Amino acid sequence: MGERADTAFNTTGSKWLLPVSEILGFPLDQVNFLACQLFALAAAFWFRLYLSPSHANPLVRHAVATLLGIAFLIFCFGWSTWSYLLVLYLSPEHLNCLFVHSSTYRYSMVTAMGYLTVCQVSRVFIFNYGILSTDFSGPLMIVTQKITTLAFQLHDGKAEERMPSLIEYLSYNLNFLSILVGPCTNYKDYTDFIEGQHISRRLRQHSGTCNGQNGYDKTPDPSPLSAVCKKLLICCGCMLFFLTVTRSLPITYNVDPHFVSQTPFLTRLTYAFFSIQAARPKFYFAWTLADAVNNAAGYGFLGMDENGKPSWDLMCNLNILGIETATSFKTFIDNWNIRTGIWLKTVCYDRAPRHRLPLTFVLSALWHGVYPGYYFTFITAIPITMAARTVRKSVRHYFLASRALKLSYDILTWAATQLAICYTVMPFLLLAVEPTLIYYRSMYFHVHIISILAAIALHHKHKPREPSATTKTFSPSPFSSSCSAQCQPVHSNNNDKVD
Structure with missing residues (x-):
């Protein structure tokens, strides 16, 4: 028992909250993470009210955002913070003379991803933080997205004409608003926010004019208070669900030897479905809190x-x-980890000359880490995506004749999608090879078999079209910009969009 407790409460960061961790029964790294995010929420209100562009110049706002972000890293990860400073050696200040060459953005991509992979290997195989710990590689994944996003935008001419200064570069990558869990956003959007142009520019875009004569420049900025409160309520609901439901449906029970050998297939399938559904709220909590x-x-x-x-x-x-x-695999991906989807589309799917879908899924696996379960998940997703695409094109039009048929089709495809997602992401949570194979054998590899046969049988009828790299919304890819109206920018200067 003592050895397990030492492992559960181990961290390279601050141990000030160890008593809280022991009382609540949560790992110390997770307690530190939550404490920093709650402090970030309070600091964000202060930043908006007392360090607004009308009270402080951009240099001060950049500096404060950066220092707070570095403080969070030191508190959560201690000596591991050096890893962020090292990867930031990729600063445009160092690469300024190279950006005149068209291949520099590729250099940034290879170097940043290579460094991230080295850090993830060291975490898993050297420091052995354990399964699903909140460790330094998480924020490093976000920094990698930001470094490569900026490099690609500079190459594409979608960032500012001038190279960012060192403080602007550090602020964009290390600001306290997104350092721990993201999301990754456009560099220009961030600098507009720091300089006080973020809201006014989007209001002018909404009005369809940029001449400054629409009155938006003279009206007070809209308050985010109601949006923040709504998102915090969602966080509270997710936390309550996690404490009451998620803990009672452990993922590892899917590969328990007695459960696998003694339980009927339909019972195992049902438990897998509900355990995966119950695992989602912790992701909902983290991303919604970061948004707030x-x-x-x-x-x-x-x-x-x-x-x-x-x-x-x-x-x-x-x-x-x-x-x-x-009701489709693509729709699920479109609405899950949206900002990472945008990044994958920008740096891989839109630029790959061929084999876009498998290359993008492999990049997603590599970005997530080196656990074998990640590769099982994303490689399995390739034939499932292809099969879902071909089945939809071949079958859906038969169910559009009446509302009842359409409803029955939606119910059937919802169930198939959710079960396919459950089957696909289980290795992502199990992580290791042995439990993944145990699970897939217990499921008789049925989704693999069905999806491959469907993709082969229907491929000749509907060959997927290659989308234009300049097209914003592209139906054949799961890494699509067709997010819901809730999340989709009305007038965005993003290369939106694209786990």
């Missing part, structure tokens, strides 16, 4: 919605309703 933190600072304004009310969903990283009601 950014909104509290005044960042994340999307524009005015169809009802003329301000929308604060620019930083939206998921659409819970879209996830839970998804």
Whole structure:
């Protein structure tokens, strides 16, 4: 018991909250993470009210955001913070002379991803933090996205004409609003926020004019308070669900020897379904809280919605309703970890000359880490995506003749999608090879077999079209920009979009 407790409460970061960790029974790294995010929420309100662009110049705002972000890293990860400083040697200040060459953005991609992989290998095989710990590689994944996003935008001419200064570069990558859990956003959006142009520019875009004569420049900025409160309520609901339901449906029970050998297939399938459903709220909690933190600072304004009310969903990283009601594999992916989807589309799918889908899934696996379960998940997703695409094209039109047929089709495809997602992401949570194979054998590899046969049988009828790299919304890819209206920018300068 003592050895297990030592492992559970181990961290390279601060141990000030160890008593709280022991009382609550949560690992210390998770307690530190939550404490920093709650402090970030309070600091974000202060940042918006007392360090607004009218009270402080951009240099001060950049410096404060950076210092707070570094403080969070030191508190959560201690000496591991050096890893962020080392990867930031990729600063455009060092690469300024190279950006005149067209291949430099590829250099940034290879170097950042290579360094991330080295750190993830060291975490898993050297430091052995254990399964699903909140460790230094998580924020490093976000920094990797930001470094490569900026490099690609500079190459594409979508960032500012000048190279960012060192403080701007550090602030974009290490600011306290997104350092721990993201999301990754456009560099130009972030600098607009720091300089006080974020809301006014989007209001002008909403009005369809940029001449400054629409009155938006003279009106007070809309308050994010209601949006923040709504998102915090969602966080509370997710936390309550986690404490009452998630803990009672452990993922590892899916590979328990007695359960696998003595339980009927339909019972195992049912438990797998509900255990995966129960595992989602912890992700909902983390991403929604991060969204609320950014909104509290005044960042994340999307524009005015169809009802003329301000929308604060620019930083939206998921659409819970879209996830839970998804009737296709693509729709699920479109609404899950949205900002990472944008990044994958930008740096891989739109640029790969061929084999876009498998390359993008492999990049996603590599970005997530080196656990074999990640590769099982994303490689399995390839034939499932292809099969779902071909089945939809071949079958769906037969069910559009009446509302009843359409409803029956939606119910059937919802069930098939949710079960396929359950089957696909189980290795992502089991992580290791042996439990993954135990699970797939207990499921008789049925989704693999069905999806491969369907993709082969129907492929000749509907060959997928290769989308244009300049097209914003591309139906054949799961890494699509067709997010729900809740999350989709109305007038975005993003290369949106694209786990």
